[in-house]
Amino acid sequence: MMSFAPPSEIAAVAVRDLRVSRGGREVLHGLTFDVPKGQITGLLGPSGCGKTTLIRSIVGVQIVERGEVTVLGEPAGSPGLRRRIGYSTQNPAIYRDLTVTENLRYFAAVLKAPKGDIARVLDEVGLAGARDQLGSTLSGGQLTRASLAVSLLGSPELLVLDEPTVGLDPVLRKELWELFQGLADRGVTLMVSSHVMDEAARCQRLIMIRDGDIIADDSPDALRTRTRTTDLEEAFLRVIEERAVA
């Protein structure tokens, strides 16, 4: 039997030996890591590496084969957590036949978020101008932001965002990352997945995943120093090479 350190008090998310199978194939091979509170943790890796499965396990909507996932001190999926976690799926989970405001109004009612939250999150994601547009008439980037806005309702302590910046122009991406950093500064914990390495530099901590295994779990600076490169894309490649040699 392997033994693991107990989840530390300061960790927002503690994952111990997490194994998940999908479609008869093991896609996460026993992951163990902690996510510190009040920081942005980046989940990086190519498409199909298991990022979304990991995120779903943390949110508590994934059937898990083995292992423990503790979120904000409770087992993942506990009813008490449902109001404390904001979750944005990779495909924007927005009703296309409702306007942005109507979507927000509904989810705010489900979450019992304060009335003023709708205007606040619209501003935060820069979608106030499209508030009365139907979901079906929004662009891909606007849909992503509408979905992100829903996850910000009710000011959750933990935000789990699956590829929140896909398809956005550089200016918007920069604004969103400033928003994420602002939230982290207020004590919110963020887990943000991405397959774009230039976003990695904006995280305080990086978890790199490849084929269902963690290949690096470090701060961007430490990773750069260890792999003797300034470029994180290059660092990712070197980590893979190191593992191939070892």
Place this chain on the structure above:
Amino acid sequence: MNPAITLATARRILTQLRHDHRTVALMVLVPTLVIVLLYYVMDDQPSFDAWAPVLLCVFPFLVMFLVTSIGTLRERTSGTLERLMASPLGKLDLLLGYGIAFGVMAVLQVTLALTVSLTWLGLDLRGDLWPLVVVALLNALLGTALGLFCSAFARSEFQAVQFMPIVMLPQILLGGILVPRDQMATVLEWISNVLPMSYAIEAMKDAALGADIGGEFWRDIVVVGGSALLALILGAATLRRRTP
């Protein structure tokens, strides 16, 4: 379960419908149009008087089944269900929300069809009106509940639509509309005894023919209502917070 969330869900579904004028028009108008068509096809008042209540009962059932099964399937495939399952919403909040929203639509549907039948088409009901309304509404609710339940087994809209003939046609064939149930082969009668539609049709016949609205009518109503409730609970059981 939480009444505020249930009502918010029902309001959300009705708002979705409000943006979709064509679907609303189809839901509300089609049964009435078919009844008008029936009137001219039958071309004699007694046959129309016998058949119109049947349509008034079967239609809300059919339409609600289809609309609900596709509506919930869309919720599953669009990712909004996953978002809701990660939220404080209870499973019954969602199902009852659908039940209430489509129940409101069923009231509109039945009201228009009945109004047109009783005024313009001169439908002659031998009994009171209210038992027929009760049966039609319960049928709509049963259709909604079965639609919710069946949508759990459909992976695509194609499959969901195919459930309609599987679930509906045998119930209508065995329900005693075409052949009285006691004249069917024994095995078929047994099957017909466990199908909720058989009781709905019996209650509807009592209502339309002005028979005594007594114990037997209320037994049928309880069976139909109970089946709708059972289907709702089974539907809730098929909703999973965690999926593979």
